[in-house]
């Protein structure tokens with residue numbers, strides 16, 4: 001695992017040393033560097049590429065997006081930092097790695113808060129999503145839009161996590177967010193926060209007993225090969241976020257900023273169309289690859305989440321956001 005972490009750092013170091021990193025203006029125009037951890041073809045990547053095509057068309061080729069997929073620019077926490085400082089221009093991450101920095105974002109990942117995908121989309125596309133997005137601005141990030149990430153469920157090595165009792169004593173990998181650590185504790189598991197790129201080997205070597213994610217990630221990160229029991233707990237519908245570096249954004253003229261915002265917005269339905277298809281395909285493919293998908297006792301998990309809300313939804317601002325979401 002150390003060597004993976006090390007090579008990741010070396011890779012990032014090399015990338016940052018390269019002269020072409022950071023929004024580069026030339027006689028041909030401005031190229032915005034976008035980062036994503038997923039492999040090429042994943043719906044989040046295709047969403048940002050689509051956004052790039054719209055921007056290129058509407059600026060007559062003056063502004064383009066260049067996509068660096070597959071963790072070429074590091075794991076999400078690294079790429080977020082680089083984006084805040086303007087080394088990377090655009091990053092697509094889950095809301096989780098932002099939670100400790102921008103508490104408003106943790107609301108979107110709270111367990112069993114969104115009733116279903118339609119509810120999540122309505123909230124994130126509307127004024128609540130806008131308010132959550134505004135909270136990233138003082139931290140150097142302009143939130144452009146949100147993408148779908150389906151429902152996250154547990155997958156484990158020895159036996160499926162049908163009930164919270166099954167999780168007792170298990171080490172479960174989570175994203176690097178205190179709220180996610182607390183969520184695992186509430187479910188009775190031991191949380192091990194790890195970057196995404198280290199999860200496969202952690203599962204393979206037994207450093208962790210399981211992890212949790214949606215079907216497309218379960219498939220493309222090949223986690224199904226090393227943790228085949230997938231129990232449909234669907235405990236969080238946490239969405240993805242596409243954020244631009246405020247430093248890069250501020251260097252762009254107002255009309256072009258508008259083009260970027262609008263293109264991001266229009267990329268959302270495109271991404272969602274691809275997502276629905278990918279979720280079905282991924283489910284089929286992991287099953288064909290030997291994954292065993294089972295139903296889970298969702299209400300038993302939902303009954304345990306109170307301590308997470310008590311610990312993280314404390315101040316008036318977050319309480320209000322949660323109330324607005326519940327009413328929405």
Ligand code: GTR
Nearest residue numbers: 093094149175196213214217
């Ligand atoms: C995926 C998500 C990534 C990342 C990953 C993880 O579903 O698209 O942004 O959050 O999960 O678990 O680290």
